[in-house]
Amino acid sequence: MVETNNRRLPVGIQSFEKIRKEGYLYVDKTDIIWQLANTDKTYNYLSRPRRFGKSVLVDTLEAYFTGKKELFEGLKIMEMEKEWVKRPVIRLDMSQAGARPETVRSYLDNAFHTLETEYGIVVRQDSSLAVRFKNIIEGAYNETGQQVAILIDEYDSPLQHSWKTPQHEACTSIYREVFAILKADDKYEKFVFITGITKFTQISLFSVLNNLSNISFEPEYAAICGITKEELLRDFKPEINKLAEYEGWTFDEAVAQLTAYYDGYHFSRRNMVDVFNPFSLINALADSDLKNYWASSGATSLLPKFVDDMDIRLKDFDNCALLSTIIETSDVTGGGSELFLYQSGYLTIKGYMNGTYLLGIPNFEVKQALSEIVLPTLAMRKSNDIQSTQA
Template sequence: MKSSEQIAEEWGLSKITINDLCNKGKILGAVKQGRKWLVPDDAVRPADGRVSSGKYAKKKDGKTRPLPIGVSDYVRAQSEYYYVDKTLLIKEFLDQKPLVSLFARPRRFGKTLNMDMLRVFFEISAEDTSKYFVDKAIWKCGEEYRKHQGKYPVIFLTFKDVKYDSWESTVAKIRGLLQNEFGRHQELLSSSELAEYEKAYFSKVLNGEASAVEMSEALEKLSQMLAAHYGKAPIIIIDEYDTPIQEGYSKDFYDEIIGFMRNFFSGAFKDNKNITYGFLTGILRIAQESIFSGLNNLTVNSVMDDEYDEFFGFTSSEVRKMLEYYGVADKEDELKDWYDGYLFGSTEIYNPWSVINYISRGCIPQAYWVNTGKNEVLEDVLTIATDDITERLYALLRGEKVVARIDQNVVYRSLAEDPANIYSLLLVAGYLKTPKKELQADGAYLCEVSIPNREIASVYKSEILSHLMQIGAITRTTANMIAESLYANDIKKLQKAISEYMDKSISFYDAGAEGFYHGLTLGLIALLDNQYRIKSNRESGDGRYDISLIPREKKYPGIIMELKWKSGLEEAELEKLSIDALGQIDEKRYDLELKEEGIENIIKLGIAFSGKKVVINAKQSVL
């Protein structure tokens, strides 16, 4: 149960309005305790005076389609599941006609499904595949676009699952992918247009006998053979081209995979007369190691560009339509808070993976996207974090915007060379958005960046906590002790837990004040965000407190922290500094904000440190 004050803040209404709704019985399950109303946790702000329990309501005819979780097969997605029509991507492409297009977007934003849609649309097939498009937006655009349907041979490879620990295993996986793709074109073995040596090469790849060098020529040779057989150059589609490159970086076979991919893509796209169009998708815009070296026909489209901005991820109107279809239109505010906020070009985009998981699982907000894979980017950032980076992460977690230079040409290896590249990597990987950007003369952008939504904020916090535990700054026992002491309202246990946390943090961080403040605050945010809203350096009473923890539920106490630092102090001096810090909380009435929030149980902590020593004095007040 939540208080009317908490509900008022969450719903963006006044406390008086919430109490009025409760008095009129319009919030089901609300109960009155004394003079205060308590509201069920799963209640939501009603758009029309009603409140939903959170479970989506199926249509009256019971024929709602399931949502396509993990479905990247276009034919199946559009026929068996709720499908968000992205076929106008085809129109936009045919209007512009770039020879080779690279779409750079974060993982799980519909890249593979869109590429399979392109394959089905363009590919020559014994089946009449136009039936999969006649009820879609592209078919309404006219004969100019329909005439391209089913008219081209297509080479299609997706590297999204090429995630192995060694170069040998990676080569074996790529060999299998090429076997499967050559197997889709076995008509070439009986083609009168091909020479015997070409068929011999085809058979070698088909039988899994090709060496790494021979495989690196596969796209070039297969495109030649398809063009000769059909009298029309093929379309080449490569999905998630950079997945094996990222694995190579993290698993120490970077040079091998870069060398292979450079030859692989060069044969396919550079000066290849046997290609009609080429499509690639990935997270990185383009590899710095020039795997597309000399490819002057490549058109790159990234999250910074306006072209194709609506085709990867869901737009607001698409999400609203989906919510209405499943009978949960009243969940729009919550959905927006958790999964909206990305900016592709100038269009606001929802994370599609999280949206469909949220609706299909009864509209329970969780971090769905961030749990679908490793977060190596954040791990690397924290490993090399400078004081400036730590300070900016701290600001981002407070919901602030920071200014950063975004260079879209960076790769993971450049992180160690220049830690400032972290913002570029975080952006392309889906961990930041750019509310404001300005193109510079060198092609980079000067941007304001911020965290897109609550889901991404949660992964920052969890990664920071994980990092603190890895480097020994905090143990799981300490984390549990802090959580348990807050739940039990045990001030002595809380004081002991925070003292242990700070003592270990000081052992890791430099003894200087600034680095420690940041490390302490980030750690506490990671530890306590589920129970608290954390604020820092805010005005309250007659001054500005250091840290305030405002409980999300009344069972937890409010916490005010005042931190002081001075070098070279003895124990007695450090004790006095801690007592002074505690006294400052009362003197400056830093607890006024908590009292105005209706918090009756407040813990005040005066924390002093010098070098690697820390002393905490605590005081509890109950109204």
């Protein structure tokens, strides 16, 4: 019997500190994280699909910038970082902000109040959210003497969920008001990092921050989220052996099955390293079972908002072309259904030729989700739409 009882896999855990302090297995990406944190580009944006490890990445960056050296003992970053400067960190998780303007304002009001208390900032009663954000950035700098790191996780969550509702424009206007401050206060900022799934270019993060660097397609960051085959074989051998034993497979057969189910993502045409969906892979290894973890986690819930205009045939998903200008720079609300399918993880880069990306379904898990969950849902709604127009 393969012994894996003393190994702890971080199923559903997004706290880097918890992973490190409580002995969960951590796939070491701190060399790439150090490179990102020390780039000469102040403003950085990373798009990756849902459940792909963006929040753990943000949490690791927060631990780095707050100088928690003890959490990184034994990791690659220890060979690279010599100073461990403790900086003030402003972190916002917009997935907690709801999808209505009042919930977005309430979330920011609460987050700003916590930061104002931390840095001893006196707030005037009539201060707008934008003024408060500006005062927090400058106050944190003045209090500590260090430039600030600003981390905004899942920036697009309220915009995705409010899209095609009367609340969307009001949510967008809050973003324009508040986040325009980032550019105005650049001298106080060391590093600004924004994660998301989809790109809404009409908000200030993209229209005002014209120097925002989209690192989503950069070759050096192709594997910053997710797990590569090399990392799977290096870090998860006991769990692979356990799965093989349960199913009556050899080790190599177990790897081949995991690859077919959960691998196949590519995020850079200049670095086509295969990347596994980390949420699905870790769940499968923890359960010693191959199931559709990603779709059942709610990863399909937003699809009908963005693909209601397409001819729904599975073969069209698995062989489509998209111009590089659309996939790299376009707004999800105007880029067509293929753009949303790529950004949300249903399609991935399969090749590149003459300014055009070739896209396809990454793996069996996604194909199964599309055929068994997504397409029937869309077809049912399309049928209902037809019936309602005929009624």
